[in-house]
Amino acid sequence: MACLDGRPPVNVDWAGVIAAANQTLTTGTLAQRQRISGSIALPEDVRSFLAAVQARALERDRRMRDQLAEAVTCLNRVDIMPMLIKGAALLAMPGVDSRGRLLSDLDLIVPASALAYAGEALVTIGYVQQTGSSDPTVAHIFARSCDAGTIDLHCRLKTSRPRFDFARLAANCVRVGVGSGEALLPSPTAQALILILHDQLKDRDYWRGLVDLRHVLDIVALARTPEGIDWDLLSSWFPERQPQTALRTQLVTIEALLGIGVPPRLIRGWWPRLQHRRRMVQANWSVLGPVFTLLTLALDPPRYCWEAADGNAHALRGWGLGPGIFTRAFSGLQRIHRRKAPGKL
Incomplete structure (x- = not known):
């Protein structure tokens, strides 16, 4: 953690640090922090490795920024101002050095009424829809073979308690320029x-x-x-x-x-x-x-473990043994015990 914060200790087990960074998908950030800090002399093999990682990470950042600018401009043309979240927000945020931060997708939120139009607009610039669902909590994913990542369109956050949709989040956003377009950036x-x-x-x-x-x-x-x-x-x-x-x-x-x-x-x-x-x-x-x-x-079992198609959250605890309750409980346990995602520690 000290190395990721740009203040490496004097005697660093670089093999262990790099292994942990690889496991947590933070190697690009590690390389960027060491370049900025320059506080200690790195072993030659570590220096060469981190330099190569940094060069690739910076190129990926450039491509992701260009992709984000193109997508935002495309949506602006059909009168949609998307909201940037997660990694996409960090790319556009002044005062935050996100160089080296690994991104595999660009998450955008649009009003539920504009979700279909947004998808159609992305198709006009070559995107192909990979997934789609009538469930408002499931992202619509769009991809092109020429890009470094996908575009994930949402109309709300997935959690039901607390529940945040586009309108509620927009109250805590400012407009920012992204390429030749404009988007909403959360505080x-x-x-x-x-x-x-x-x-x-x-x-x-x-x-x-x-x-x-x-x-x-x-x-x-x-x-x-x-x-x-x-x-x-x-x-x-x-x-x-x-x-x-x-x-x-x-x-x-x-x-x-x-x-x-x-x-x-x-x-x-x-x-x-x-x-x-x-x-x-x-x-x-x-x-x-x-x-x-x-x-x-x-x-401390989950109180709200699933959400119906009508958008209403249902609690497993105290909800009663209604139809399908055991199926939903089993599905919830499967989700909790699934293989952990890459990057999770």
Whole structure:
């Protein structure tokens, strides 16, 4: 973590650091931080490797920026101003050095009423739709063989509690120029919300004890911008009990790893601290992951584990043994116990 923050210790096990960076998909960020810091002399083989990684990462960044500018301009032509989220937002955000940050897709949110028109517009510049669904929580993915990544179109965030659609997020956005077009850019606080919701609740990292180190670094970068993160506002967006506990667990982890000044009142409580400790133990002893996950599910099971086609969230706890409840419960357990995604620690 010190190396990723640009302040490597004197005696660095570079083989171990690079292996951990490869596992967490942060090698490009590692290379960029060492180039900027230049605080210690690197071994020749490490220097050559990181230089090669950095050159490739910068080229990928350039191609992704060009792709984003083209897509935004295309959508503007049909009177759609998309909202940039996750990696796409960092590419367009002033004051954030996202060079080297690995991206495989560009996530855009448009109003639900404009989703079909947005897809049709992308098709006119050569994109082919890869996936589509009537489910409002499923992204519509578009790809071209000439690009470094895909375009993922959303109309809302996937989590149902708290629920954020285009209109609610737009209240916390500003307009920014992207190439010759314009897009909506969420505030640092709103971007932190999106990343934490995605990992903790959508990807179930709260129950699984996983950490997406790229997103941890993203939140740290957002906190260090001139505007910074409004921690009280961020906390107010997470309802009490489970969503609030998931938020605090993530904030405990971020503060423990990189110390960005999260207010103490937002990282108190024995359960979030225990969950952070569990993550660190599990990172070293991955075989304990399934056991810890089952214990967390037993002590704090998901309250809102699925969403119907009508957009209404249904709770497994207290919902009753209605038709299909066991099928949904089994599906939810499969999702939680699936193979962890690349980059998760």
